[in-house]
Amino acid sequence: MTRGFEGADVKAGRLTSEQVAANFGDLHPPLDGHEAAVAADRCYFCHDAPCVTACPTGIDIPMFIRQIAAGNPDGAGKTIFDQNILGGMCARVCPTETLCEEACVREAAEGKPVEIGRLQRFATDHLMAESVHPYTPAAETGRRIAVVGAGPAGLACAHRLALHGHAVTLFDAKPKAGGLNEYGIAAYKTPGGFAQAEVDFVLDIGNIDVETGRMLGRDLSLDDLKRDYDAVFLSIGLAGVNALQSPGEDLVGVGDAVDFIADLRGAADPSALPVGRRVVVIGGGMTAIDAAVQSKLLGAEDVTIVYRRGQESMNASRFEQDLAQTRGVRIKHWARPVRVVADEDRRGVEFEYTRAGAGGLEGTGETFFVPADVVLKAIGQTLEAPDGPAVERGRIVVDAEYRTSVDGVWAGGDCVAAGEDLTVTAVAQGRDAAESIHRALTA
Amino acid sequence: MADLRSDFVGIKSPNPFWLASAPPTDKEYNVVRAFQAGWGGVVWKTLGLDPHVVNVNGPRYGAIWGADRRLLGLNNIELITDRPLQTNLDEIKSVKRAWPDRAVVVSLMVPCEEVCWTEILKQVEDTGADGVELNFGCPHGMSERGMGSAVGQVPEYIEMVTRWCKQNTRMPVIVKLTPNITDVRYPARAAKAGGADAVSLINTVSSITSVDLDLMAPEPTIDGKGSHGGYCGPAVKPIALNMVAEIARDPETAGLPISGIGGVTTWRDAAEFMALGAGNVQVCTAAMTYGFRIVTEMIDGLSRWMDGKGYENTAAFTGLATPNVTDWQYLNLNYVAKARIDQDLCIKCGRCHIACEDTSHQAITAMKDGVRHFEVIDAECVACNLCVNVCPVDGCITMEKLPAGTVDPRTGRTIPAEYGNWTQHPNNPSAVAAE
Ligand SMILES: Cc1cc2nc3c(=O)[nH]c(=O)nc-3n(C[C@H](O)[C@H](O)[C@H](O)COP(=O)(O)OP(=O)(O)OC[C@H]3O[C@@H](n4cnc5c(N)ncnc54)[C@H](O)[C@@H]3O)c2cc1C
């Protein structure tokens, strides 16, 4: 739980629960049938469509949009799920502005792409509302596979393996499956308990046993898994967080943005969460933006993101940055924290201006102070690597088929060094690893 | 400012935009609103003998839509007026008195007996109306009773009824033709032979717009059943334009005034009908879709276009396109063009490629030097224009004429400077050598 410095202004209930509920409503509200028809009509059904190339899971976008236009939303949903079983979550959380919608020819033509994300949501919502799961598993193969980590990568892998008739055990250290879909993604992107509904949808295929509260390294070992299963897939994400390495980091009042977000996602009534009056978030990625925006939506008065490089280097997309700024978050570039201060009369962070020097980022020596009641670090998560597979630059090493250095062990998602750290990338890797495992087991 | 005043077979109106005989002209209330909005004239909703017909009490319309539910085609199973004859006559008289400068033409449909026509013509004359239109076009309901298109499909009947009317009234007689025939020139010739002052066309096209797949019945569905209706709106404009041109360029009917009807929605549609030989136009679906105010755009658009072109009045451009409508066999086969893609405008959607690749002549690349690139291969392009039509960017693909004397890379032939058509072509067994 977020706590401020001694004497700092941190409290719950800055806004009423109604205000908070309104603030955390859908960022991109669902399209109704007519809106979907109008949006679908804008698609040109491109040949070898650039949007498909830009989608990490390669969804046949022109086809599913045409199915919507032809009044076949369930068929459209199936087209999406064929490539991406978490197409529902991706429709909500993908930074489409840097993926499919950026590549859409209508973006090039008129700066207004086809609304692929919202159409995807329309189709997936429609099919998920049906009572029957759209897939039937192949005949049982008798093979057993352990999937460790029930985030997007693990869920996608488990589903594809189950589809091929394999028996999957899905382990996760946390009490609930879903990974960052459940604990990380901004609340306003996936309101209404969608993450768990989607987990249930994925598991509905059968052949998947879920064991939550089971942590690799604590309750399980890779050797045991290798012994008991025909194959292992590691999808453990990045469970650790980076340190600031500035004095004062350990002070009460300095916390991890991911924890703050996890608390928020877990809260029955977010308005009951304590929030600082003045919040400083350090970092430049999606996590920094989400922590800052959600602090603001909970009623914080002044929220500042401080990032050590320029705007173009921020990992958060332009859309996300604009979102933060329109929600009243201030973004300050080219500064790094020197010291967290918690004196009687002064609480906050002292920053030093930075610039791109010949040998990389360097401080200019000039400093400034940003007052804060709460400081949130969002400077990246780290891998907590299991013993065994080779690790390079903080990520598990894999080949093109997501095989690790250990025989019979595959890995994918944020824990490997391939592609961006996005939900959709994790899904693609989990799915492709499953295909590789399937080939290996049936060869 | 161009002069939009219209004189159609002696019937004067401030502009050439009339409302066609249909719901918009069903009664005084509508017609007065139309005149207030600026319409030049109306053809009153078709009158019949008492006892008046009745309409269905369920849905009468079906439709076809384009993007954003834009109505493209409308289908109806409405009959002629369902009000007593005298009510209509009284209202026509009152409207004409109040709006002397507007055209008021009365549409008629009575059984095929001379006395029926003489009777009603007298009654219409008493109203002070400017003319009559004989409805030989309605394809549903009335045709089953031996009227409407049942008459319009038999040239002899058209001629006979037209002659009765001409002999029994001093009013101009316009004959409204049905498109539900094989060759529209025959009914037009019959109308002319009967003495018609003009023809108007087209009435609606027999149609079923869609089928309700739950009820397994055509739409609109009434208690589980449907009936074919009449199709109109933007979707029928190409059919109507062709029929107008056929009559305008037929030596037997050339010069017979035509009132152009079918899908007129904007000033441009009207100008196109008139360029092909229509003296004025009539509008129904566009008004039923958007209301009467659209005439403001029609008047303004037509007069600006005429000003831009220097046409002082509508007669100045009427029929100018008629001589350029010819038969296929006279088209110049020595006119060789190639598609050209403007790379700055191209948004790389690939539609031209896949259309040409899958269904035409494999004449557009998808890739060049490993990058996505769409370019016409002159050695394959037959200039069919398909790519131009499927490209979503206006003006991105154009057709460029190859100059005479150059070699067409597709055929290896040097392009002759002179005109050469099929009648002279060596592949034509009945070719005649060009002089
Ligand atoms: C705050 C935040 C916001 C984000 N917003 C977006 C967004 O808007 N859009 C987007 O596309 N991406 C977003 N991302 C990134 C996205 O969430 C991740 O890329 C994606 O979740 C990675 O999936 P994964 O399956 O690899 O890992 P995770 O989702 O991290 O799942 C890993 C799972 O493994 C479990 N686990 C970890 N270690 C062990 C162990 N030792 N034993 C057993 N289980 C273990 C964890 O409990 C967890 O359930 C965001 C990330 C963060 C942190």
Ligand SMILES: Cc1cc2nc3c(=O)[nH]c(=O)nc-3n(C[C@H](O)[C@H](O)[C@H](O)COP(=O)(O)O)c2cc1C
């Ligand atoms: C509901 C409806 C009723 C019609 N009734 C008549 C009619 O009584 N008499 C007639 O001559 N034409 C009738 N028509 C045909 C129209 O006058 C006109 O010829 C046809 O709709 C084509 O023009 P448009 O494309 O502008 O609609 C009717 C059309 C519609 C839509």
Ligand code: SF4
């Ligand atoms: S690029 Fe845009 S227009 Fe083309 S298929 Fe994809 S969504 Fe449709």
Ligand code: SF4
């Ligand atoms: S004009 Fe026809 S043949 Fe030529 S490139 Fe276009 S589609 Fe192909």
Ligand code: SF4
């Ligand atoms: S259809 Fe038009 S825009 Fe699309 S690739 Fe071809 S030329 Fe370019």
